[in-house]
Amino acid sequence: MERLLERARECAEALQKQDEVLVVSHVDADGLASAGLVCRGLDKLNIGYRVRIVKQLDVAALGALSDADAIVFTDLGSGHLDLMDSLGATCIIADHHQPTGRSKTAFHLNPHLFGFNGATDLSGSGTAYLMMRALGSNEELSDLAIVGAVGDLQHIREGGLRGVNKLILQEAEKNRTVAAERDLQAFGRQTRPIHKLLEYASNIYVPGVTGNSEGTLRLLRQLDIQLKKDGRWRRWIDLSSGERRKIISALMQRCLSYGIAPQKVQRLVGEVYTLLGEAEGTALRDASEFSTLLNATARYGFEDIGVEVCLGDRAESYTKAYELLLMHRENLVKGINFVKQTGVTRLSNLQYFHAGDQIRDTIVGIVAGMCKSVAGIDGRLPIIGLANAEDGVKASARGTQELVERRLNLAKAMSEAAISVGGAGGGHDIAAGATVPYGREEEFLVFLNKLIGEQVS
Ligand code: C5P
Ligand code: C5P
Ligand code: ZN
Secondary structure (H helix, E strand, O other): OHHHHHHHHHHHHHHHOOOEEEEEEEOOHHHHHHHHHHHHHHHHHOOEEEEEEEOOOOHHHHHOOOOOOEEEEEOOOHHHHHHHHHHOOEEEEEOOOOOOOOOOOOEEEOHHHHOOOOOOOOOHHHHHHHHHHOOOOOHHHHHHHHHHHHHOOOOOOOOOOOHHHHHHHHHHHHOOOEEEEEEEOOOOOOOOEHHHHHHHOOOOOOOOOOOOHHHHHHHHHHOOOOOEEOOEEOEHHHOOHHHHHHHHHHHHHHHHHOOOOHHHHHOOEEEEEEEOOOOOOOOOOEHHHHHHHHHHHHOOOOHHHHHHHHHOOOOHHHHHHHHHHHHHHHHHHHHHHHHHHHOOEEOOOOEEEEOOOOOOOOOHHHHHHHHHHOOOOOOOOOEEEEEEEOOEEEEEEEOOHHHHHOOOOHHHHHHHHHHHOOOEEEEOOOEEEEEEOOOOHHHHHHHHHHHHHHHHO
């Protein structure tokens, strides 16, 4: 930990020397939170900045950065260390993806270099936070570090934030920017009517509730939970703690009575995070909703709006982002329905679906991750979602904790399999992505299947 913080200081010192920087970040919630966090810190230092949000760093994207004297890479960069030295700029990287290649000149902050796992211990925004915090008096930015970690689902594996994330959370709690509590692990605590929250909760499949609006309403009636008050739908935050407990225990009993394993049932409850500086009942008050709102901008080409929200715009940008959030949720539901209808194809060590043009390439990974509770999906195998993209076919892989314990490393497997067909990929052990040339999907999947088999054998 000391060495990680020491490196954060070195990176911060390099940053402090600049008059102007280009901030390059990744087009997802963690990436936008990282960029927003760095820019807010730069504002205080009177360092000028421009922001560029990119899908991935490749030779073409890097070529377009050549006019900058100093570049801060957040939530990406570690996968392209080889390319940094030729940029002719001071490169400062705050990333958490598995590093590949080498750079002699870049200032490189990454949890993997110090014995931490970038899939669970620290996010891109957490890494960026450590760097900005090393400049002193940036502790108020810790809420965005939590939003980024939650956006990358780093709290899911163990039902709460761990590793360096946990230290950041403790700091955030001390500074009263974030409050953590154990509660139902469901999306929409601040904004969704209770019955919708329960119906769409995809964390684990609750028989007769998940995806079942009538069943959900019936359960709530049985429990005597008032759905409306003063003509308005009640949300999870409107319930008393007694009512919440009653619902959670009914959901658990339901799962147990259907023979779902107790350890799995326990995952209904986990750590949830409230951003204390945000207004109650808004999508920004809850870290999970905040991060989904950021994804809803970034994944549809409106990343500037997401960055503005991170920079503090609660008027126009927030309103537009909220509209995008509603559309994004609909698209996720449509995507999951697509998988339900078409099903998946099983190979010995993986299962996949090819959505063609039916699911946007930018959200196919989120859909793949949410499909775990869909009937017909084998919870023990990694799932790969494919969708057509501009530059080839996008593949998104999502594994399980159990497989990672058996040495599954999707970043490695996806990268190797993609390279073998002329594509590229990377990411984390439990979640990774790749782009492969059109028409080479099958070859890619067959090789990926073989590689995964070797990893977990
Ligand atoms: O690029 P980045 O690191 O920000 O994205 C991490 C990805 O890993 C996210 O899409 C997140 O959903 C996924 N993930 C996951 N399960 C975990 C941890 C991360 O699906 N336990
Ligand atoms: O795109 P998707 O959500 O499937 O990405 C999962 C993880 O893999 C993310 O952390 C993403 O940054 C990473 N990834 C990567 N290289 C790619 C595609 C995705 O490192 N070509
Ligand atoms: Zn990230």
